[in-house]
Amino acid sequence: MPFAWKTLRGVATLIALCMTAALAAAEPIEVLWLGHSTFRITSATGKVIVIDPFLKTNPRTPAKYKDLAALGKVDLILVTHGHRDHIYDVSELAKLTGAQVIASYELSKNLVVAGLLDAAKTPVGMNKGGTMSPLGPGIKIHMVPASHSSSVDMVEMNRPEWKGARLLDGGAAVGYVVELENGFRIYHTGDTDVFGDMALIGRRLKPDLALVCIGGYFTMDPEGAAFAMREYIKPKQVIPMHFGTFPVINRTPAELKAALGNSPIKVIEAKPGEPLRF
Numbered sequence: 001m002p003f004a005w006k007t008l009r010g011v012a013t014l015i016a017l018c019m020t021a022a023l024a025a026a027e028p029i030e031v032l033w034l035g036h037s038t039f040r041i042t043s044a045t046g047k048v049i050v051i052d053p054f055l056k057t058n059p060r061t062p063a064k065y066k067d068l069a070a071l072g073k074v075d076l077i078l079v080t081h082g083h084r085d086h087i088y089d090v091s092e093l094a095k096l097t098g099a100q101v102i103a104s105y106e107l108s109k110n111l112v113v114a115g116l117l118d119a120a121k122t123p124v125g126m127n128k129g130g131t132m133s134p135l136g137p138g139i140k141i142h143m144v145p146a147s148h149s150s151s152v153d154m155v156e157m158n159r160p161e162w163k164g165a166r167l168l169d170g171g172a173a174v175g176y177v178v179e180l181e182n183g184f185r186i187y188h189t190g191d192t193d194v195f196g197d198m199a200l201i202g203r204r205l206k207p208d209l210a211l212v213c214i215g216g217y218f219t220m221d222p223e224g225a226a227f228a229m230r231e232y233i234k235p236k237q238v239i240p241m242h243f244g245t246f247p248v249i250n251r252t253p254a255e256l257k258a259a260l261g262n263s264p265i266k267v268i269e270a271k272p273g274e275p276l277r278f
């Protein structure tokens with residue numbers, strides 16, 4: 001009875017699809033801040049994305065996560081730019097987990113040239129305006145502009161075996177909007193000043209949650225971040241980052257709250273190592 005079998009198989013596939021969709025709807029998204037700009041995002045279907053891995057020498061990272069194996073499975077690593085406080089552990093984490101790495105075009109090439117990433121598992125070099133779905137069609141990674149600089153300092157990366165130039169081209173500094181299976185959108189600003197084209201990120205990609213640098217000195221301070229969120233990005237919620245790691249980036253989430261005044265944008269004060277669910 002081929003027809004009956006076909007129908008039965010069709011029904012079974014439909015049930016499986018519904019169950020996957022229900023699971024995706026039921027499972028929350030987990031966002032784990034690990035200090036500075038390092039985040040681990042776990043999607044509703046269990047895909048794990050790490051942004052800017054800086055753990056072992058990050059003063060704000062909980063002791064448990066200085067052992068990179070504590071991160072567990074990692075499917076994808078996103079890198080915003082080449083400075084040490086954003087890529088220090090990218091090499092080891094990629095090797096340990098087999099995760100694919102996305103970075104700007106020049107940075108991804110130079111990480112291979114410098115021996116920090118495996119040429120056999122070439123990282124993906126994309127550029128601003130690009131969108132990729134390396135984890136399947138359900139998750140979209142949008143690379144967006146940031147107003148910052150980028151280089152890789154091989155002395156700061158503690159690579160004495162490297163005999164090439166000390167400073168490598170890190171390409172353009174970027175941010176990311178991660179669009180998850182259920183449409184929830186997370187914007188990681190990277191390191192940046194406020195810039196007018198943030199308005200386009202807000203209008204086109206409509207982030208629900210923004211992970212926002214507020215420390216000042218190298219990036220936006222709380223007043224700049226509040227302006228960017230209120231006027232341009234307009235997310236529902238923000239998690240402040242890139243503050244309190246080093247003495248010079250000494251601004252605080254309380255100052256961001258104050259600068260946002262009566263804006264409806266909610267400031268979530270994440271604690272490194274304590275997962276948040278959305």
Ligand SMILES: [Zn+2]
Pocket residue numbers: 083085086191218242
């Ligand atoms: Zn930085």
